[in-house]
Amino acid sequence: MNCLWRGFARCTLAVLLFAVMTTAPVWAAGSADVVSFEVLTVNDFHGALPENGKNPGAAKLAQYLKETKAVNPAGTIIVSAGDMFQGTPDSNLLYGKTVVDVMNQIGFDAMTVGNHEFDWGVDILKKRINQSAFPYVAANIIDKKTGKPADFVKPYILLSRQGVKIAVIGLATPETAYKASPKYVAAYTFADPVQTVNQLLPELQRQGAEIILVVSHLASYMDRQTGEISGDAAVLARETRGLTAVISGHSHQTVYGKVNGVPVVQAYYNGRAVGKVEILYDKAAHKVVNTSVETVALPYPGLAADPAVARIVQKAQAEIGPVKNVVLGKTLTPLDHSREEPVVSPLGQWATDVLRTRAKADVAFQNGGGLRTGLPAGEITMGMIYEVMPFDNTIYTADMTGKQIKQVLEYGIMNTRVGMLQFSGVNVVYDPGRPAGDRVVSVTLPDGSPLGMNQVYRVATNDFMAAGGDGYIMFKEGKNLADTFLPVRDALVDAIKAARVIQFHSDGRLKILAAGLASAA
Template sequence: MKLREANLFTDAVKGSEEGFISKGEAVVLVLNALGYKEEVNTKEEYVKLNPFSDASAAYKGYLGLASDLGLVQKADSFNENEAAKEDYLLGLVLRALNYQDAFTDTENLAVKQGLVDESDYIEDDVTREEAAEIILNSLNAELGDGTKTKFGEYLVRAGILSEDKLAALGVKAALKDKEDVHIIYFNDFHGNITEEITGKKRNMGMAKMVGYVNEFKATHPNTIVLSGGDNYQGTADSNLTFGKPVTAMMKGMNTLASAVGNHEFDWGYEKIKGWAKDGSFKYLASNIYDRKTNKPVSWASPYMIIKKSGIKIGIIGLAHPDTPSLAKAEYVENFEFRDPVKSANEWVKYLKSGKAKEGKPDVIVALTHIDSDQDFETKEITGNATKLANEVKGLNLVLSAHSHRSVNGKVNNVPILQAYCYGRAVGHVTLDVDKKVISKKVKVSVKAKNDKKKAKKSKYKVVKKTTYKVKDIATELYDASIIKDKIIKSAKADEFYTKLQAEIADKKNKVLGEASEAFTHNRSDKGSVTLLGRWACEVMAEEAKAEIAIQNGGGLRRTLEKGKITMGDLYEIMPFDNYLTSMDLKGKDIKKAIDHGIDMPSTTDGAFSGLIVEYDGTKPYGSKITKITLSDGTPLEDEKTYRVVTNDFVFGGGDGYDFSGATNVSMTIPIRDVLVSAIEKAKTITPKKVDYIKDISK
């Protein structure tokens, strides 16, 4: 058997070629085809991952690995000796090939990828011979990640199979799509250059991001790469180097352009121009104007036009109109962020009229850092990006960002796409190009030979003209947690990543202390204060000798997990270089600020300490508080002044807070330094229950 010779078919499956295989044997077959050998079954790390209570020692490791790879779904029992149906084996194979619908659309996918014929009865028990045929057929099937890479080709790149053996198995090279234009899209990367290899395994990391894009381009030569902004800020890897590794990733993927995210301003707008130059890409923003010149800013272009496969693609950049309240005031005070709908209409009209020196585009794309969301069940798309689809005539595609959501659908027949965040998904847009060659006879005049009077006579010749037209625009989203196990890292990007880790290791990996339990911070929770929010506020209040502390929820980015706490953790939890800002504030203004942070409609709820608050969740936003006192129960008096501490972002109006009534203001040290000092001093920190905010309507 050719598969056995190629070490892709295990002899662990019992019986003759015609014998039926069990469910346990089916799992082993697929793992073997992926290059895993018998020794994985005894590895403790895989045995521990086994999710089935009835698994025997003969399969525990295999099932743990299969669960980790997403091949099997968790359940109480597995029934390893039960006969495997053909559709069960096909589901395993398709999942191994990264098809997200492998267990819901098994038959259609299996036929489409050539694993079986339409006439096959896939509900029958599968024989060993049939299983071998399915595995062999899978080598010519494409991976479900949009790259058109054959499974067999992946096995060669991964070092599991030699090119000679692949050829002997009859695997043909993937066909290139030379006609259509493709867009690879990502957004809100936030410096997440490290691959997430434990837990939910969602973040792709820079080496696999570059590897995926370059693999895609190998079979889709007419591809451009676009980003929705918020590329740099968010992790110790990026923050400690002011974005150095992200720039290397952008350049490694040959990124064409990026929208300007609100977090692009976190270290001052001056960084934006340098990132674009070093990364060899353009920032696009048609609605950011310089207040001094009343013209679009010099460090970003309103639009660009690029020609691919005979099609001119116009790309208009749009920043979020709320950027002034989402960035430090001093970093954006010289810029005007205009209504994106009005700006889009203005620049679409400009491009459609043919005024651009590059000519009139065939397709116009809005590359934005503007939010969208999508209902999981109804697929309805909401958010500010829908205004562009509904109110801007002439837009063919809206690329959304900012809200960290997976969005893929149409509004007003205009595709809207958002690729989650942190490299946890990749967006793919296909411009289906219709290429036609038109032949036409044209009458031409030519000089007659040997004619002294140079007389002319008529002649006909055939002139060929090629026309290009976009017939359709299709969008897809690929979940990184599903596809990334088969992405081969870019060697160059991986080398860069490894060297960077060595450079920043001492600071990033410094252990500050320990958390006895997790300080949870679920940013989607509404109407309360998180455990992390309480701790941060109390540390800030103690440092500033303030009665009350207020912290915007979005200023804290993730849960502080149980166990050792490193400096890298603190950079991820509080990536912003915000400063401790103390003030005297009247009771009525404190109440207003706390009310503002409850059930916030478009961002994470605020956190506070030093108060006891009761509110009615059924009342309108901003008018929910029914009772507010100090921690000792003393009523908060409207006209009395209290010492309050927050961060300079919030003090400057960030997230819509209003501290205009503050007096005796003092700005001191970075809040991250305060948190680091508190951990080092305590050595072990323990979360406290949040019992000082209550929704009386519940």
């Protein structure tokens, strides 16, 4: 250990930490009563099956999980914190089937339900559950009719490993109620995670659970300087007693640390990391004697691809190749997109213009989260459009007043909770320094005339927003709300084919006042 440049104090601390880390396993192995467990976690894989750019792909992810489990097969538990299926044409064109094939081959022990597991409806989700060789757990998905947990998942499972009873509680994020398509989750409520766990703990203790894990799709965040962990997963760890670890997802972050002495972990997204929680349990004393938590970035040099999983992915790619690889046209400039940036993105401008034109509407809206990635300059394939628009949303139209349109703009512009609203047909000046609900300074039509507050306009959007998804309840107040039954994705494909070449030019339809931006910050 080279410590010359660090200074004596830091070196001393490093040596002590090194000693603790290297002696703990020796102590554990020397005691017949102490057994070790390793919980390996994956979250927000989003169908990233092939190796691509920074994504290691399913085969390398599988190799790491299998290699790690081989070190302690009796004590390793592999879990998913949800959002595994939707996100790429490789998964979407087969509705997540290939991802489940991969997870079965790896040997997952449990999975919770992310909000995107509902993207294709509960019937498709049930097909994936029936296909799976592992249980799905989510204690807080409540059937409105019965008032009981949904029948397609288990609230928790009990595992017996190395003579120790381990409970695995599942939790969906309550945000599913508005982040999933309302038509697919209208029959369910998503109960408070803390209340749900606190109600279950006595039952689990009566059943003899000695280690209690929560596998959740609750968000978490970690301050890179202080190490402080925040988010719903941190709240759960802080406001409950008796949990051994909380596995997190949803927010696509790298998180590892402890809250209230409880390990909290999230492993980035797309398989780019694996979370690891190590637990030492003393069977004689009936207690956890030590825990540690980390994430491992993937891929790393020398990590091979698991042959069995590679064959599964290759077979699926051969099946979807004739659809995925069709070239539709090209774009001369990148059509970038970000849900977080306070702009109408190049992709957002182009896509909402397509919606407005196709629906013969005056104004069009698209939720920022409904566009999942941008398009690079060059050829555009069908597979790329599936990545941009993985959802099977259809175009809706409605008659709305100028006042209602302004309410949509007030709600959606710079909304960090649900993502930046994308729109077409109006030019907006926005001042974030003004009070909420009064930040839209002006709205004008393309000809320069002001939007009439009492005038009625034809508006186009998607079925998700029309049903109140992401909190856009304003569309339900419009008149003549109707489904065109035309998929948004098909409208984008048709537009590319018709144009052949996209030549993007920003029209500056959104102006955010710099002074207001500074005061809002």
